[in-house]
Amino acid sequence: MNDEVRPFRIALLGVGRIGVMHARLLVQHPLVKELVLADVSAERAAQAAAELGCEHAPIEQVLDAANPLGLEGLVIATSTSTHADLLVRAAEIGLPTYCEKPIAMTLDDAVRAQRALEAAGLPHHIGFHRRFDTGYTRAKALVESGELGEVRRIHAVTADPFPPADEFVPTSGGIFVDCNAHDFDILRWVLGREIVEVYSTGAARGRAIFAESNDFSDAVTLVTFDDGTVGSVQASRYNGQGYDVRLDVMGTDGAANVGLDNKAPLRSVEDGVAYPPEDAWFDFIERFRPCYERELDHFLRNPMIGQPGACTAADAVQALRIALACNRSRDEHRPVRVDEIA
Structure with missing residues (x-):
């Protein structure tokens, strides 16, 4: 000690x-x-x-x-x-x-x-x-060391196996604030770059509460970073296979993945491939307890x-600003500069 x-x-x-x-x-x-x-x-x-x-x-x-x-x-x-x-x-x-x-x-x-x-x-x-997950820590180290070369693309996904309670949805801030804020923070942290523009779309499917709350059950956001790197961020409240949180970082000299482990909620349909070998992650507490x-x-x-x-708090404010830019993009059906949110 x-x-x-x-x-x-x-x-x-x-x-x-x-x-x-x-x-x-x-x-x-x-x-x-x-x-x-x-x-x-x-x-x-x-x-x-x-x-x-x-x-x-x-x-x-x-x-x-x-x-x-x-x-x-x-x-x-x-x-x-x-x-x-x-x-x-x-x-x-x-x-x-x-x-x-x-x-x-x-x-x-x-x-x-x-x-x-x-x-x-x-x-x-x-x-x-x-930021305390070993996979994300290793991905950040690969980016910082230059082992992946120049990062050109990045993709993140956060998908829950079942939706939250109806009473939570109207007060949650929406899928971008409640769910994707984690992705926006970790993208900034792993790349060491700022997200400068977002373009968000999605759908309100399943329970009526999503449409009633001007929220999405499933969403996709295209992000642009200050150095020109592009990426995508997905979210879902209905991922029946299990709790899915992953990150792909693609560079000119290599690529890295976070989350593709023995419990990743994906099923391979390739010949001779039995994946995943274990039951999928159930929720965020099981996945991220360490x-x-x-x-x-x-x-x-x-x-x-x-x-x-x-x-x-400065990091948290920036993650929220990005999420609110996504809300505006959703409402106005256009790309939104993050610095518009002030």
Whole structure:
């Protein structure tokens, strides 16, 4: 263990599906001395705390500037609509913070949170977990080393095996904000380039809630980077084969793939090829659990001791800006420059 790092007293806000997963990882981590859970439902927080053997407290106490709970750090896993206000509050009270993505549903709120964090100099990390996946890390290294030559094309896909609950869709921000934001962030990170233009289209199929919410169940976005590299990003809420997250990077000297493993939800129809050899990934928690572990470890070993996080609010704002450009492209049926979203 690094001599500068000691166990901390951490609060986690939100004990829904993601929050409980984070809580399970935190209570097992050697750098978490004590974990305090809080939720808008006090009963739900108490139940989760009893199951995990940790404390629970009202949200008001967690966010009290006097810090009556003696907290040293904060993990935010509440509903997206609360993220910006909670980040601003974290900046005001000075608690190093990990926050799930996206940091807001609107650009104004996202920028407000970013400015508060930067003005306070608050160490923070935003949860774009794919940056901690070994496949994406290796792809980035290949790009940076020049082993692939000059990157000319890139393709990303995120496809869920089943759609979210109907009540979630109208408040999700849409498929580009909720789903493809991860792809936009990882494309920027792997290539080290900025997406400057998008052209998005799609279809609202299956449940009526997608059309009613001006959303897509299936979408495709063409992206152009600042160096002329082109790419495509796909998303779907109905991928019956399983949870599918992949990336292809094609250069003048080679190509690399992320996600084509023994559980990739693809079936080969070539003669003599039996693929995949194992059952497909079921959901994002199964596929990316090791990433979440590494990401929380990064938070505890870096922002918690005053170092910057691997993914900042500025990164999160840019991913949101790209997603909102996709929304505009969808609505106006045209290519949209990302800098139009201001």
